[in-house]
Amino acid sequence: MTNINRRQLGKGLAGGLAAGLLGTGRSSAAPRPSQIDAAWTPVAPGVWKSTLGSPEAITPVKGRLVAPKLTALGSMQHADKPPLAVPVGSVSARGVSVELPLHTNEEIYGFGLQFFSVQQRGKKRVTRVNADPHMDTGDSHAPVPFYVTSHGYGVLIDTARYATFYCGETKPKPTQAAAAVNSGDVPTTTTELYSRNPADEASAKVLVDVPAAQGVDVYLFAGPTILEAVRRYNLFSGGGIAPPEWGLGFWYRTQSNATDKQVLALMKEFRERNIPCDVLGLEAGWQTHAYSCTYAWHKDRFPDPASFVRQAKALDLHVNLWEHAFIHPSSPVFTPMVDLAGDKGVWGGLVPDFEDPHARKVYGDYQGKALLDMGIDGFKLDECDNSDYTRGWSFPELSKFPSGADGEQMHSIFGLRYQSALWDQFEQRKRPTYCLVRSSGALAAPYPFVLYSDLYEHRQFVRALVNSGFSGLLWCPEVRDAKSDEDLIRRLQTVVFSPLAMINGWYIPNPPWKQLDRKKNNANELMPQWESLEAKCREIIGWRMMIVPYLRAAFAKYAEDGAPPFRALALDWPDQPEVAKIDDAWMVGDRMLVAPLFAGETSGRTLMLPPGTWHDFWTGTVMHGGTKVQIASSFEKIPVYVKAGSVMPLAAVTNSTADPHRRQLTVQVFGDGSLPFEMAGSLKLSWDQAAKKGSLMQSGSEAYTVASWSVKG
Structure with missing residues (x-):
């Protein structure tokens, strides 16, 4: 099935099933009971929904833009009944809470892109969009309110709020007095003090706190194994992506302020020195203004963009452009977007209301005509996450948008809706793409975008790669610079066995194997023996080219059955x-x-x-x-x-x-x-x-x- 067909939401779905999967719009504001439970209702093969209270209108499932793969879901092992008891919830002025069972020794995984841990039992996870997570709290570029357990099922809390999950550490209130006991030795280490108590695990629950909402839909995905539960979630999302072959080759991003001549000279050097490369990435300097963005070519650096793209293609290179969504007043798309944006700005630019399909179309149409029709093959969508916590550049949660979304909801959906605005342009032209993005969310599996980060700790990069597969996400542990030859090689070895293999040289004019020191690289002071390091890097990049057929097969399976x-x-x-x-x-x-x-x-x-x-x-x-x-x-x-x-x-x-x-x-x-x-x-x-x-x-x-x-x- 083509991507275009997969995105025809109403076609082929029975009326009742479509309503169950896609939502019914804004809910009534009628009074609600404080304590709620609701039976599981089947909505797709092996997938059930339980509605607690009156869910909000803006949620991942209700705003989905890709239809579930019902045929593939139907071919999975049949699940006769829900593998989990009905959730219990309550509604108050604070919001809605949900309580879900958790068995003794049942481990929890998921919650999107996580840098600090893989197993989540006994932890508190906050699905808050944050570009700069520095602790194991759950917030990240792509938090997803979805988890799976070792008992072989998955749970999606369908909300665009910053939900908090208490993964089994919150215990019930004691209600009866007990006789005096001699407790023995008092713990003298934090390890002893905070270790799990097996007696507590028998009564453990997963508690979910969804602020502001007066109800929520809970989706349940059967296994019977944890891998089958993830597969079912991915197929419910629309199935995985099968990238074009060139997207699985090697990528190189050039210095931000490089000119067309400098970029092409570097790429010709790659060809002459037999360094594989399929994708050439241009960073912020290709535009006349980048923070915020104009999406217009810088005429001093790129006097003839169409000719530049043709020359790149003559070298068998696919051009990928950096951008972010905040629109500078001098941009050609500013005037048509001014009434389709939020009430707050970022870096002096508009924040598009990407929840509104008309806003996505206006924004996307400009990019399609100005850039895709020139031959641009993909984008790197930067800073579509949130950094109010450490650097303070993004729009606040109290922002208002014409669609009715507030800033908190917009942060949760902004990355995916931004992806859709540009992906739709490729689909209209029946052209495959493979892109980069800095924020994503629930139901992202079919989107041809790979996550990346400004963080740079190698072990965190690996842990993010390990975690990404639990939630229908792809992750690129890109290489930017290195502290030593060994560090460069270790990082490059990691990245060639990842979803997208890339060196990002946005702040250095020469490849890192020529000079590891950033200041010397910018001064064009090359290392004396750089060619030997280049030879080793060439060999490692060659490994990537060797395994492309194997990667294509793995991605084809992802698209077909969600693995x-x-x-x-x-x-x-x-x-x-x-x-x-x-x-x-x-x-x-x-x-x-x-x-x-x-x-x-x-x-x-x-x-x-x-x-x-x-x-x-x-x-x-x-x-x-x-x-x-x-x-x-x-x-x-x-x-x-x-x-x-x-x-x-x-x-x-x-x-x-x-x-x-x-x-x-x-x-x-x-x-x-x-x-x-x-x-x-x-x-x-x-x-x-x-x-x-x-x-x-x-x-x-x-x-x-x-x-x-x-x-x-």
């Missing part, structure tokens, strides 16, 4: 406590496990390999799961493991995915080859263990060949 292409080990092994708690390793697709190393950690690392037999991706060495593996701090390779039996295609390393030589595959067979490789029906690679022979089957216009088959391990 996250990048995900925490807890999604595949929730019943293995030592594996499920891992926050610094992740699965890529269904058979590749990545466990990065970090600069300065000379003793290497340990990894609890999941059950089963594995192979070292680089050497083919057999590894036995269910045990801890000690990994040496090698400078050469990132630790990657492949399930035994896997058939893995590796593409030829080319300067871009436009080179037809990339379709010449080297196929590696790990073990007996019992796990064939398949890419959405267009390519299948199988291994006959008895005959020691491989076979290739393909359909469609893409013509692959196999240069060689090799058995490893």
Whole structure:
């Protein structure tokens, strides 16, 4: 099904089902009871809804722009009944509260993009939009009021408010006196004092506090496994995204104030030095004014934008433009948007009311005609989150918008609605895109946008990547600079095994491998032995080009059945406590496990390999799961493991995915080859263990060949 068809919300849905999925508009203001419970009502295969009180009109589900994939949902394992008791709620002047059951030893995951922890049991999560989270509180660029548990179900609280989730640590009030007891020794450490009490877990609940609202819809997603629950949520969102092949290549963003000649010279150098690159990103300096934005080309830096884009395309590059949504008074789109914006400004610019479809159309139409029709292939949507907490640049929560949204609701939906305004322009032109964005939210799986951040701690980047798959999000742990050669290599190794592989050189004129020191880089003082570091980086970027076919297959599965292409080990092994708690390793697709190393950690690392037999991706060495593996701090390779039996295609390393030589595959067979490789029906690679022979089957216009088959391990 095409993206355009998926976004036709009313077509093919029965009237009652459509009402259940899409909402019915503003609710009555009639008096409501203080205590509420409501039965689960089926709204899609394996999905139920419970309505408590009178929900608000502006919510993620009611404002959804992509239809659920009902056929795919229907093909999943049938769920006869809801896997969770009916939620209980209450309404007061404060808002609405919801109470949901939680079993002993039931672990909780999710809540969107989280930088500080993976397992959320016993914590308080605030789904507040914040560009600069510095503590483990739940707020982030893309908080999502959705969680899944180790018991194999998911819960979505359908609100655009900054909801607070108390994940099992709030206990009931004692009601009876007890006889005096001798409590024994008093705890003398905070570890003892704050450790979980098993007696308390039997009465634990998930409590949800939704401020201002007088009701809320609660959605329940069946498993029976945690991975199946996430799949069901993603299909309810509209299914995952399958990016264009060029989007899965390598990206490089150039210095913000670079001219067209400087940018093209750097890209020609990449081609001459065989450094792969598919996407060229321009930062803020391409515009006449950037904070706020004009969306008009800077004529001194880019005197002939159309010619520049043509020259970039002649180098097989796809141009991606930085922007944010705040509209400068000198922008051509300012006048038509002035009455379609909020009552507060940001950086002297308008804040579009993206909840209003007309505002999205006016804003998007300008970008489509001025930029897409010139050949621009994507955008980097910056600062659409919120930074009132540390830097104070965004619009306040008390802002008012013509659609009726207030500032709090707008922050929660702004990133997704902004994405939609531009994605719609690509869909009108039937052009695929793959973009970057700094804020997202609930039901985001079908949007072709990858999250990024101004934060830069390597372990946090990895943890965000691990967490993103719980909530239908994609995350890019981009490389900007590094403290050492090792730090640059470790970061680059991580990013090539992520949803979007990118170096962001927005504040340096030369690639980081030429000079790590930012001041010296800007002064064009290059390191004496930079070519050796460049060679190592070229090799690592080449790994990305090799695994593009495998990534395409993983994303195709995401689009088809909702299985996250990048995900925490807890999604595949929730019943293995030592594996499920891992926050610094992740699965890529269904058979590749990545466990990065970090600069300065000379003793290497340990990894609890999941059950089963594995192979070292680089050497083919057999590894036995269910045990801890000690990994040496090698400078050469990132630790990657492949399930035994896997058939893995590796593409030829080319300067871009436009080179037809990339379709010449080297196929590696790990073990007996019992796990064939398949890419959405267009390519299948199988291994006959008895005959020691491989076979290739393909359909469609893409013509692959196999240069060689090799058995490893």
